Amino acid sequence: MSNRIVNWFRFASPYSFYPLAGRMMPWFWTLAAVFGVAGLWVGFFVAPTDATQGEGYRIIFIHVPASWLSMFIYLVMAMWAGIGLALNTRLAGMMAQALAPTGAIMAFLSLWTGAFWGKPMWGTWWVWDARLTSELILFFLYLGFIALQAAIDDPRRADKAGAVLALVGVVNVPIIYFSVKWWNTLHQGSSVSLTRSPSMAQTMLWGMLLMALAFWMYSIAVGLKRLRTIILEREAHTDWVRNLAEVKAPAKLTKVTEVTA
């Protein structure tokens, strides 16, 4: 038991997580591509035309995954921020920082595809409805987190300030999720529920779940990619970064040496 705990904590340092993240990345890129191709195939060629919305409903295959991920990434980001605040580990702060831009992109895509779905179905790009407004606030929370961290020079202090913001903002996530139940919204209720059978055709549901998995795998892959870059930037002064094979490789330095020679 104690052995296992030690093994897990071994990866809590940037030095040991950097190569591990590099080994995991190709797997998540591959999974994202496989699920993405399968999801698009089901979404466009297998799922039938909707009885009321025609072909316009197919926006659901990116709208719902982007919306789910925008909320899920926020929870994971806040969790890492909280761990960083409580345990004072460097890697946790970097994790939170690595996730924020991806979460912001997901929130943006949720709003964008929602607007492009709302226009033909509701007749308006935007309405100040509880679901839409709370998702917009989520987008601003991401932007605020990124801006706050960027405004503080000392990365460890930036981590702490960002963590407080991220944790306070968590209250918004259940508001988004339950907004369609708590208020009368123009936005429809959830299409997928754990307690009742889905209100949509089986193939539509499968397309949506495959696309959600694709978005999820993409987010992990791109999050790890950003994490590795942040580690290099923030650990640039350390010996282990200086001794990395990719740093030692004199790929683009030949020109410099030629000039000086």
Place this chain on the structure above:
Amino acid sequence: MNWNSASEFFAMGGYGLYVWGSFGVCAVALALEPFLLSRRRQAILQSLRRHALAEQMDQEIA
């Protein structure tokens, strides 16, 4: 199969603008993010290599 021709596929039953406006922006965003990240990674690697080279030159001079 839902479509009889490519043009029918791109028309999306009259919802072409909305469906492709959504999927297009989504594809651009999800392609741009890894691309910009690759550039950011190359930038920090480049700077690390330059520092290593500068250090090496300092030692050679000294």
